[in-house]
Amino acid sequence: MIIKLLKFAVLALFTLLSVGHASAQDKNNPYAVGLGTNVIDLSNLPGNTVNYNFSQFLSRISYEKYLKKGFTLQLAGTVNSLTKDGMAGNPMKETQYWSADLSVKYDLNNLIGELKNWFDPYVFLGGSYVNFSDAYARLVNLGTGFNTWITENIGFNSQISYRKGDSEKISEHWQLSLGLVYKFGGKDTDGDGIKDSDDLCPNVAGSESMNGCPDTDVEIVLNKKDEFNFKASGKNKNIKLLIDVVEAVNGTSKCNKHKEFFA
Numbered sequence: 001m002i003i004k005l006l007k008f009a010v011l012a013l014f015t016l017l018s019v020g021h022a023s024a025q026d027k028n029n030p031y032a033v034g035l036g037t038n039v040i041d042l043s044n045l046p047g048n049t050v051n052y053n054f055s056q057f058l059s060r061i062s063y064e065k066y067l068k069k070g071f072t073l074q075l076a077g078t079v080n081s082l083t084k085d086g087m088a089g090n091p092m093k094e095t096q097y098w099s100a101d102l103s104v105k106y107d108l109n110n111l112i113g114e115l116k117n118w119f120d121p122y123v124f125l126g127g128s129y130v131n132f133s134d135a136y137a138r139l140v141n142l143g144t145g146f147n148t149w150i151t152e153n154i155g156f157n158s159q160i161s162y163r164k165g166d167s168e169k170i171s172e173h174w175q176l177s178l179g180l181v182y183k184f185g186g187k188d189t190d191g192d193g194i195k196d197s198d199d200l201c202p203n204v205a206g207s208e209s210m211n212g213c214p215d216t217d218v219e220i221v222l223n224k225k226d227e228f229n230f231k232a233s234g235k236n237k238n239i240k241l242l243i244d245v246v247e248a249v250n251g252t253s254k255c256n257k258h259k260e261f262f263a
């Protein structure tokens with residue numbers, strides 16, 4: 001019990017103190033998976049650790065897909081083994097618990113502006129399908145949490161949810177969770193380190209200060225195959241248009257309108 005509490009406290013401390021330099025989960029990394037542990041508290045109000053039902057270290061798994069405008073869809077699964085009924089640490093007959101949760105998360109950075117790009121607070125609302133002592137119930141699931149990104153793709157996650165239903169066997173309860181989250185899935189076609197969604201020139205390598213466009217003087221020459229080669233200036237605001245035109249003339253544009261125009 002003490003060791004479990006310590007593990008939980010250490011993880012919580014890491015979550016609060018870890019400082020990174022990465023950005024929130026967003027269109028650049030639309031997918032995320034998470035692994036962690038959870039605590040179920042059957043009392044009316046969370047906070048008193050004598051009521052905590054700790055679980056195995058890996059007892060929660062999650063998968064997320066960023067939708068748009070700060071909204072993310074999350075699917076999560078949890079297992080636990082309950083021995084405390086939530087009445088001042090009162091023991092109860094050991095009961096297996098599992099739940100499957102489907103939630104929509106909203107990234108608060110989207111609302112209040114990004115305070116720190118490594119800090120990613122959110123709220124969520126969803127439904128949980130819970131198994132408790134051979135009874136099943138559908139519960140409403142709402143809560144809040146945050147991700148703390150330590151690298152561009154890896155972060156700590158901490159959240160609390162309140163679950164409420166009208167089943168006699170499974171009434172309201174709380175779930176706290178802590179874990180690691182890994183986000184992925186961003187495309188960088190030209191390999192310049194700027195994801196396609198932020199790259200003004202997604203097919204031409206460039207610099208960060210030029211939003212992914214090359215920072216050189218404009219120079220367009222015709223080669224033996226009658227294709228244009230170019231060096232382009234990122235200082236020119238029309239650089240993207242210029243590159244679009246060159247790609248269209250060369251037939252390498254992904255844009256059908258351009259292809260038709262130059263056909």
Ligand SMILES: [Ca+2]
Binds near residue numbers: 190196199
């Ligand atoms: Ca790029």
Ligand SMILES: [Ca+2]
Binds near residue numbers: 192199200203213
């Ligand atoms: Ca680029």
